[in-house]
Amino acid sequence: QGDEVDYYENLIIQNTVQTSTYQRPEFCSEFNVRNTDEAPVAIGSYDFVVVGGGLAGSVIAGRLTERPDVSVLVLEAGKRENDYVDIPAMDGFLKNSEYNWGFRTVPQKVACRDQPGFRCDYPRGKIYGGSTGINGLANIRGNWRDYDKWAAMGNKGWSFDDVLPYFKKYENASSLVGIDAEYHGFSGPVTLENYKTPSNITKTFMEAMGLFGYPITDYNAKNLFGINYNQFTQRNGRRLTSAAAYLFPNEDRKNLKVKTECYVTHILMDQRGKRTNGVEFIHNNRKYIVTATKEVIMAAGSIQTPQIMMLSGLGPKEQLDKFSIPVLKNLPVGKNMLDQFYVQRAMNVTTNYTEEKRTIRSDVVQYLQGFGRLTINVGNIEAIGFIEHKRYPVTEINVIPTSAVYAVENKEVRITGGKYAVAQAGGILLHAKSVGQVTLQSADPLDFPLIDPNYLTEEDDMNALVETLDFLVDVYESGPLQKYNTTVVPESTYCKDYEFRSFDYWKCVIQHYGTTIYHPVATCKMGQSHETSVVNDKLLVHGTENLRIVDASVIPSSISGHLMPAVYMVAEKAADIIKHRYRKTKSFDCTTH
Numbered sequence: 001q002g003d004e005v006d007y008y009e010n011l012i013i014q015n016t017v018q019t020s021t022y023q024r025p026e027f028c029s030e031f032n033v034r035n036t037d038e039a040p041v042a043i044g045s046y047d048f049v050v051v052g053g054g055l056a057g058s059v060i061a062g063r064l065t066e067r068p069d070v071s072v073l074v075l076e077a078g079k080r081e082n083d084y085v086d087i088p089a090m091d092g093f094l095k096n097s098e099y100n101w102g103f104r105t106v107p108q109k110v111a112c113r114d115q116p117g118f119r120c121d122y123p124r125g126k127i128y129g130g131s132t133g134i135n136g137l138a139n140i141r142g143n144w145r146d147y148d149k150w151a152a153m154g155n156k157g158w159s160f161d162d163v164l165p166y167f168k169k170y171e172n173a174s175s176l177v178g179i180d181a182e183y184h185g186f187s188g189p190v191t192l193e194n195y196k197t198p199s200n201i202t203k204t205f206m207e208a209m210g211l212f213g214y215p216i217t218d219y220n221a222k223n224l225f226g227i228n229y230n231q232f233t234q235r236n237g238r239r240l241t242s243a244a245a246y247l248f249p250n251e252d253r254k255n256l257k258v259k260t261e262c263y264v265t266h267i268l269m270d271q272r273g274k275r276t277n278g279v280e281f282i283h284n285n286r287k288y289i290v291t292a293t294k295e296v297i298m299a300a301g302s303i304q305t306p307q308i309m310m311l312s313g314l315g316p317k318e319q320l321d322k323f324s325i326p327v328l329k330n331l332p333v334g335k336n337m338l339d340q341f342y343v344q345r346a347m348n349v350t351t352n353y354t355e356e357k358r359t360i361r362s363d364v365v366q367y368l369q370g371f372g373r374l375t376i377n378v379g380n381i382e383a384i385g386f387i388e389h390k391r392y393p394v395t396e397i398n399v400i401p402t403s404a405v406y407a408v409e410n411k412e413v414r415i416t417g418g419k420y421a422v423a424q425a426g427g428i429l430l431h432a433k434s435v436g437q438v439t440l441q442s443a444d445p446l447d448f449p450l451i452d453p454n455y456l457t458e459e460d461d462m463n464a465l466v467e468t469l470d471f472l473v474d475v476y477e478s479g480p481l482q483k484y485n486t487t488v489v490p491e492s493t494y495c496k497d498y499e500f501r502s503f504d505y506w507k508c509v510i511q512h513y514g515t516t517i518y519h520p521v522a523t524c525k526m527g528q529s530h531e532t533s534v535v536n537d538k539l540l541v542h543g544t545e546n547l548r549i550v551d552a553s554v555i556p557s558s559i560s561g562h563l564m565p566a567v568y569m570v571a572e573k574a575a576d577i578i579k580h581r582y583r584k585t586k587s588f589d590c591t592t593h
């Protein structure tokens with residue numbers, strides 16, 4: 001075991017130090033084409049070509065290739081994960097690595113005031129497994145009402161009762177405690193785990209919530225309102241990416257081909273914009289094309305699926321005209337963007353709660369046994385709660401019981417944090433009323449898209465967050481937590497001139513410390529009309545016969561949870577929709593009914 005401990009200790013030190021000097025790219029420089037005059041090389045054909053081997057792409061490819069008569073090619077721009085990626089606590093550092101595309105938003109009017117140019121960091125996973133390769137692993141499904149709303153918007157087959165079987169299908173909740181079994185699956189490929197050694201202060205916080213009418217609840221079941229320990233997509237304390245869950249075990253399937261470091265630039269459409277017959281991509285600085293005999297399935301996520309669509313002539317006419325891209329279909333691609341907004345460092349709370357002294361080595365020893373601080377995301381979010389508001393459906397709170405985190409100081413990796421633990425707490429705006437958009441910067445596929453979440457431009461969004469943060473102070477000041485002498489310390493850098501707990505004080509905190517929680521949806525939203533949505537309820541792009549979108553971009557409205565479970569569900573359901581469309585007839589032909 002000593003060798004393994006040495007290996008992981010060095011791995012953490014070397015990789016973490018590297019992230020401190022990593023320069024994020026300004027565009028997709030590594031995919032530059034060496035010889036632009038060279039014609040693309042054709043590499044043959046597959047039944048299905050999946051663009052993006054992220055969360056949804058992995059599920060689709062894994063499920064479709066269960067049928068041996070169906071061939072699937074996955075084109076993923078990123079690389080494979082490594083042992084460092086698998087350590088949950090390193091997720092924060094992965095944002096400064098080649099596993100993150102490195103996007104930033106356009107300058108925000110109201111938010112991200114402590115970030116250069118008011119541009120929020122906008123991480124997206126660039127790795128086989130997509131954003132599940134860099135995410136915080138929290139499995140929070142949302143309210144059943146959110147999905148009933150999808151159906152009420154006209155999307156047949158997407159009510160909660162319709163989609164519950166697909167939530168169950170992806171998950172294996174066998175090791176979770178305190179759950180309502182009726183709402184969970186126990187044999188899916190994605191294992192869920194609780195953090196094994198939660199702090200007593202988190203436990204007490206959960207008890208205190210009871211005084212405010214919020215019980216311990218399985219928020220992934222019928223009753224969202226309340227609090228409970230976080231559920232993570234992990235196996236033995238290690239990150240479980242969608243690729244590891246759905247594709248790694250099936251890589252010997254002859255009908256499955258995954259090609260990494262392949263950057264898809266265009267969907268190849270016929271002149272009427274009705275049928276696609278494949279895609280163009282760049283690999284090793286050369287252009288290639290591949291044919292899809294049945295479908296192209298877009299799974300590049302809420303930011304890049306719209307970008308590739310628009311580059312291919314499928315998007316808002318005014319956008320495409322601006323860059324002289326011939327318009328094949330005028331669709332609201334990139335519009336309607338909804339994102340959630342997180343104020344993680346909303347407050348520091350001093351306590352008399354002491355923590356055991358840790359070292360990298362002691363953490364590694366625990367990690368190798370499947371527990372300890374390396375097995376929880378860098379945010380140390382041990383518990384999650386959901387609270388109600390009078391004029392707003394719901395916001396989320398995160399309980400962070402420690403300030404002890406990994407940091408690089410003078411090229412050395414340290415676990416920072418003082419003698420006393422400092423608890424933190426964060427609030428999340430789940431149902432933003434402010435609507436943003438993704439647009440093109442140019443017609444060059446190597447340019448990053450322009451991301452404008454348009455945070456907090458609607459008054460109600462700010463009001464809901466102010467109420468949430470103020471509520472957290474009430475909880476920290478409540479009786480149960482006083483045994484830890486919890487004291488909320490007013491922010492003293494940007495907001496010191498405002499009266500603590502006044503509306504303007506919170507507004508200042510939110511404007512400076514809030515940022516994305518990485519859950520954009522609806523940029524290729526599902527719906528009935530091609531004027532207000534991009535795909536139908538079978539996820540086919542309106543007006544096309546065989547171009548489908550299966551990723552977070554089709555989610556039509558915000559959900560009261562994080563996004564990963566919803567995307568797993570969407571992809572599992574999409575796989576069934578596709579299998580049904582091409583179900584075997586007696587003659588074993590594929591049918592297109």
Ligand SMILES: Cc1cc2nc3c(=O)[nH]c(=O)nc-3n(C[C@H](O)[C@H](O)[C@H](O)COP(=O)(O)OP(=O)(O)OC[C@H]3O[C@@H](n4cnc5c(N)ncnc54)[C@H](O)[C@@H]3O)c2cc1C
Nearest residue numbers: 052054055056077130131135136137138264552562563564
């Ligand atoms: C930092 C971070 C933390 C998060 N934390 C959580 C969490 O704790 N809980 C939760 O529920 N959700 C979380 N999420 C959100 C969740 O991971 C995503 O919503 C989910 O992964 C989206 O799935 P997707 O398939 O739509 O896109 P992705 O998983 O992002 O996959 C898209 C894939 O397409 C690839 N791609 C993009 N463009 C191209 C191209 N042109 N050619 C080829 N490939 C391309 C990308 O490299 C990527 O692999 C987090 C996200 C991030 C970024």
